[in-house]
Amino acid sequence: MSTSVTFEKATRIYPGSEKPAVDGLDLEIAEGEFLVLVGPSGCGKSTSLRMLAGLEDVTSGRILIGDRDITHLRPKDRDIAMVFQNYALYPHMSVGENMGFALKIAGVNKSDIDARVLEAAKILDLEPYLDRKPKALSGGQRQRVAMGRAIVRQPQVFCMDEPLSNLDAKLRVSTRTQIASLQRRLDTTTVYVTHDQVEAMTMGDRVAVLKDGLLQQVDTPLGLYDKPKNAFVAGFIGSPAMNLGTFCVEDGHALIGEARVPLPRSTVGALKGDKVQLGFRPEALVLSSADDAASFPVEALVIEELGSDAFLYGNMIGDDLRADHVVARIAPRSVPAKGAKVWFSIEPGRLHAFDVESGDALPTD
Amino acid sequence: MRKSFDKHWYAWAMVLPTVAVLGVLVLAPLVQGVYQSFTDLNESNQRSEICKKTLGGGETCSPNPKASQFVGLDNYVDVLTGAQGHFWLQFTNTIVWTVACVVFHYGIGLGLAVMLNRSFRGRGFYRVALIVPWAVPAFVAAFAWRFLFDENFGLINATLRALGGSGVSWFDDRWTSLSTAIVANIWLGVPFMMVAILGGLQSIPGDLYEAAEMDGATPWQRFRNVTLPGLRPVSSTVILLGTIWTFNMFPIIYFVTRGQPAGETEILVTGAFRAAFEGIRDYSLAATYGVLILSILIVYASIYRRVLKTQGEVF
Amino acid sequence: MSSITPPVIVETDEMIAGATAKDRRAPRVRRRSDRSVGASVALHATLLLATFIALFPMAWVVLSSFKPASEIRRSDIQFVVDPTLENYRKVLFDTNFPTWFLNSLVVAAFTMVIGIAMAATAGYALSRFNFPGKRGLMWVFLITQMFPVAILIVPIYTIMAKAGLIDTKASLVIAYCTVAVPFCAWMLRGYFDTIPKELDEAAALDGLGPFGTFWRVILPLARPGLAVTAFYTFLTAWGEVAYAIAFMQSDDHYTLGAGLQQFVPQFSPRWELLTAGAVLITIPAAIVFFFAQKHLVAGLTAGGTKG
Numbered sequence: 001m002s003t004s005v006t007f008e009k010a011t012r013i014y015p016g017s018e019k020p021a022v023d024g025l026d027l028e029i030a031e032g033e034f035l036v037l038v039g040p041s042g043c044g045k046s047t048s049l050r051m052l053a054g055l056e057d058v059t060s061g062r063i064l065i066g067d068r069d070i071t072h073l074r075p076k077d078r079d080i081a082m083v084f085q086n087y088a089l090y091p092h093m094s095v096g097e098n099m100g101f102a103l104k105i106a107g108v109n110k111s112d113i114d115a116r117v118l119e120a121a122k123i124l125d126l127e128p129y130l131d132r133k134p135k136a137l138s139g140g141q142r143q144r145v146a147m148g149r150a151i152v153r154q155p156q157v158f159c160m161d162e163p164l165s166n167l168d169a170k171l172r173v174s175t176r177t178q179i180a181s182l183q184r185r186l187d188t189t190t191v192y193v194t195h196d197q198v199e200a201m202t203m204g205d206r207v208a209v210l211k212d213g214l215l216q217q218v219d220t221p222l223g224l225y226d227k228p229k230n231a232f233v234a235g236f237i238g239s240p241a242m243n244l245g246t247f248c249v250e251d252g253h254a255l256i257g258e259a260r261v262p263l264p265r266s267t268v269g270a271l272k273g274d275k276v277q278l279g280f281r282p283e284a285l286v287l288s289s290a291d292d293a294a295s296f297p298v299e300a301l302v303i304e305e306l307g308s309d310a311f312l313y314g315n316m317i318g319d320d321l322r323a324d325h326v327v328a329r330i331a332p333r334s335v336p337a338k339g340a341k342v343w344f345s346i347e348p349g350r351l352h353a354f355d356v357e358s359g360d361a362l363p364t365d
Numbered sequence: 366m367r368k369s370f371d372k373h374w375y376a377w378a379m380v381l382p383t384v385a386v387l388g389v390l391v392l393a394p395l396v397q398g399v400y401q402s403f404t405d406l407n408e409s410n411q412r413s414e415i416c417k418k419t420l421g422g423g424e425t426c427s428p429n430p431k432a433s434q435f436v437g438l439d440n441y442v443d444v445l446t447g448a449q450g451h452f453w454l455q456f457t458n459t460i461v462w463t464v465a466c467v468v469f470h471y472g473i474g475l476g477l478a479v480m481l482n483r484s485f486r487g488r489g490f491y492r493v494a495l496i497v498p499w500a501v502p503a504f505v506a507a508f509a510w511r512f513l514f515d516e517n518f519g520l521i522n523a524t525l526r527a528l529g530g531s532g533v534s535w536f537d538d539r540w541t542s543l544s545t546a547i548v549a550n551i552w553l554g555v556p557f558m559m560v561a562i563l564g565g566l567q568s569i570p571g572d573l574y575e576a577a578e579m580d581g582a583t584p585w586q587r588f589r590n591v592t593l594p595g596l597r598p599v600s601s602t603v604i605l606l607g608t609i610w611t612f613n614m615f616p617i618i619y620f621v622t623r624g625q626p627a628g629e630t631e632i633l634v635t636g637a638f639r640a641a642f643e644g645i646r647d648y649s650l651a652a653t654y655g656v657l658i659l660s661i662l663i664v665y666a667s668i669y670r671r672v673l674k675t676q677g678e679v680f
Numbered sequence: 681m682s683s684i685t686p687p688v689i690v691e692t693d694e695m696i697a698g699a700t701a702k703d704r705r706a707p708r709v710r711r712r713s714d715r716s717v718g719a720s721v722a723l724h725a726t727l728l729l730a731t732f733i734a735l736f737p738m739a740w741v742v743l744s745s746f747k748p749a750s751e752i753r754r755s756d757i758q759f760v761v762d763p764t765l766e767n768y769r770k771v772l773f774d775t776n777f778p779t780w781f782l783n784s785l786v787v788a789a790f791t792m793v794i795g796i797a798m799a800a801t802a803g804y805a806l807s808r809f810n811f812p813g814k815r816g817l818m819w820v821f822l823i824t825q826m827f828p829v830a831i832l833i834v835p836i837y838t839i840m841a842k843a844g845l846i847d848t849k850a851s852l853v854i855a856y857c858t859v860a861v862p863f864c865a866w867m868l869r870g871y872f873d874t875i876p877k878e879l880d881e882a883a884a885l886d887g888l889g890p891f892g893t894f895w896r897v898i899l900p901l902a903r904p905g906l907a908v909t910a911f912y913t914f915l916t917a918w919g920e921v922a923y924a925i926a927f928m929q930s931d932d933h934y935t936l937g938a939g940l941q942q943f944v945p946q947f948s949p950r951w952e953l954l955t956a957g958a959v960l961i962t963i964p965a966a967i968v969f970f971f972a973q974k975h976l977v978a979g980l981t982a983g984g985t986k987g
Contacts, residue, residue: 015810053881053885075881076885076888076889082885084881084882086876088878088879089882090883090897090901091901102885105886105887105892106887373809373811375809375889376814377805378801379801379805379894380802380813380817382798382799383798383799383817383861383862384817386861387861390836390858390861391858394832394835394836394839395831395832397835398831398834477727480726483723485720485723487727491730493970494731494734495727495730495731495734496734497734497738499969500969500973501965502915502936502937502961502962502965504940505919505962508941508944508954508958509738509740509958510737512740513737515951517753518752518753524757552733552734552737555734556734613827613829615829615921615922616919619921619922620921634828634829634830637829638830638833641830641837642925648834648837654830656831659828662828663823
């Protein structure tokens with residue numbers, strides 16, 4: 001049933017615009033995979049999904065489902081189901097009619113439609129609502145009907161365009177896990193669009209990060225987190241975001257405030273010029289003391305106490321030219337006072353380095 | 366081209382019925398109307414052939430020696446120099462009529478809408494009662510006002526007399542006569558403006574008023590700085606529509622003043638109609654009027670749009 | 681001042697002035713929605729006056745329609761004198777009024793049906809698709825709204841005369857369609873714009889083509905908009921005068937717009953018949969109107985602002 005999806009140099013240029021909305025997208029999605037497209041607004045993630053669904057023309061390149069070239073097929077001939085951001089339920093049809101509409105148009109006989117609608121309704125706990133109109137349902141229920149409409153089709157591919165963004169925060173978290181587990185159970189190839197990197201990290205088998213219509217990196221969530229290919233991905237993935245800053249390099253050491261942080265030899269070797277962009281995640285900072293030559297002082301401005309964790313937001317001290325913001329994860333329940341001067345050093349091996357010009361990752365081993 | 370057809374054929378198929386209707390019913394007559402304005406077509410010369418019954422029951426036809434012919438710009442010269450018809454009189458009437466009606470429509474409509482936009486008891490009643498004139502067909506309203514303004518037994522003169530004054534012969538003077546029509550049309554047109562502006566008022570977010578209030582704006586300042594700018598999109602549309610509708614408003618003048626006294630209160634539209642269908646029917650004169658009226662309106666609409674555009678607003 | 685008055689936001693300047701010494705002695709909590717008595721009286725007085733002006737012309741016509749002919753011609757003000765249904769009886773049984781009424785009904789109904797049927801798909805295409813020629817068509821619609829009666833009436837008259845259609849209902853329906861079709865397309869486009877585009881996309885994925893989407897998804901949802909547009913088209917035809925007077929020539933072919941003036945010729949007008957006729961014409965129009973009015977303006981101005 002399930003099958004792979006391939007984008008080959010797929011490009012979309014909107015009429016009247018020079019710049020492609022999606023620029024030469026190359027992406028292979030395996031059978032049964034849950035792939036998340038993520039990026040800031042305007043990055044082309046929704047356009048990519050809509051190209052796959054057939055709602056957007058493909059200017060050049062190809063899109064394949066399995067071995068089938070579907071680039072110029074009409075949406076209905078692609079065997080794809082989609083969940084829309086605002087659900088797009090037909091207001092004049094009952095929940096059951098909404099879910100069975102595609103089958104009705106395909107000419108499936110009535111008893112088969114009913115059976116499949118009922119089965120989907122059972123999976124999604126929608127049985128009591130089958131005769132209601134969408135406007136009589138809550139937001140969460142409507143979202144499930146939209147899911148149900150997709151499931152009933154038993155399509156080769158699910159497309160989901162920010163399906164959780166109209167739910168409140170709590171419901172979003174629980175629905176997130178429901179969708180993920182449902183997808184595992186149905187084993188249907190799924191392409192999921194979101195701007196929320198937490199959703200991307202928690203749901204996807206793999207995550208594709210886009211920016212300005214260009215694919216930045218595709219990897220497993222952990223792969224993206226640990227080995228970002230460039231500074232954009234490094235800053236986009238993870239919450240709170242990675243600390244990123246540009247520093248001078250002297251004798252193989254980066255000058256961070258008063259500290260001299262040694263750089264791996266491979267990094268120094270790959271440097272062009274005497275500056276480097278460094279990144280370190282909040283949890284890569286460890287409390288240290290002024291004695292350590294590789295540690296730098298931070299003035300604590302805000303402490304966020306979350307119970308399980310605590311985060312310290314502060315400014316680096318000592319560099320006259322800049323007052324860089326720094327976020328550090330610290331042990332909860334025994335936090336420094338606001339305004340205190342705290343010394344941090346970077347845990348060895350958890351430093352990321354990027355080229356100042358291109359933003360591409362430099363080797364760090 | 367081929368690809369464009371594949372992609373757009375259904376859109377074109379969907380507009381086809383409308384385009385066909387417009388082509389046959391609007392474009393063709395329009396072209397003919399423009400052509401007629403360059404001829405001397407009238408009731409007596411409209412046939413291109415004269416046919417006579419023969420004894421055998423057939424017909425013989427010969428070209429009409431007096432058939433209408435092409436006269437170039439003669440009609441326009443005649444109309445604009447006043448050699449034929451009373452173009453400039455009617456033009457002045459039309460401008461006075463349109464400006465007066467639209468100003469009062471908008472002003473009264475705005476005032477009533479602002480009042481109805483507050484919440485108070487009885488608001489629903491007022492809202493329904495105040496749109497009643499809109500529900501009355503225009504020609505019925507015209508007769509009703511003609512009835513009210515009747516010199517001898519009209520309610521308005523009766524009231525004047527009851528108050529100790531004397532009745533006015535409304536239709537004996539150009540300006541009193543025109544003002545009866547203006548009053549009738551204001552009565553008829555205010556509800557549309559009121560409802561449209563009310564819709565515009567309700568689309569202004571309430572928190573803008575709250576923000577202005579927090580900033581210490583007085584009610585008048587709130588009206589100037591929140592209400593009026595918020596109404597601009599609606600206002601620009603309804604004023605344009607209102608102007609065009611009033612300019613072309615036929616039944617009120619036709620039935621209320623009937624052109625009295627002696628055609629002095631005709632506007633362009635009724636003037637053209639009378640030229641075409643009363644007395645000796647002068648079709649070419651009416652067509653010339655029609656072309657001139659349409660030109661005036663198109664010029665007005667494009668200037669209007671351009672002014673709005675320079676103020677940063679395109680509708 | 682600030683130490684005495686409770687922290688209440690005051691509505692208007694007049695209210696501050698109105699907060700007299702008496703109020704200060706016994707501070708009363710004033711809720712935001714409260715309005716001073718003077719403002720309330722002024723508001724209601726203005727609205728009552730406006731309501732009176734809005735209602736009285738037709739009310740006077742209604743009152744007069746129940747008066748005997750002789751009483752209508754009296755020059756002093758009498759509201760009710762010898763109420764009688766005689767005028768209505770005369771209008772309904774001694775004149776051609778019922779025929780005119782029926783003619784108007786037929787003409788308006790046909791105009792309405794043809795207008796909607798011809799324009800509905802065009803309204804949808806204009807709302808949803810970008811196709812070559814769209815802008816031009818929008819302009820044509822806008823300009824046809826500006827057409828004065830005067831520019832089309834003569835050519836259409838001469839065409840109808842050639843086709844032998846003068847003095848038939850068909851000629852009026854055709855003439856009215858010149859306005860009704862573009863108007864319906866314009867209005868319906870406005871209503872279709874309010875239906876989310878995602879529904880079309882969902883329908884496309886569910887297997888419907890553009891025509892199927894229009895028929896099975898959009899039309900059922902646009903029913904209120906269709907109804908309002910239809911009603912308004914009906915009313916426009918119901919109240920049209922110029923074409924009716926120009927085209928219809930025999931008494932039993934008149935529609936109401938052309939016929940009613942027969943009651944009030946220049947000399948010896950019969951206002952008693954006219955008032956009764958006016959009431960009978962207005963009642964159905966008003967009923968239709970009040971069904972439609974709620975959604976009407978939204979459509980008119982939405983179509984306009986997005987053009």
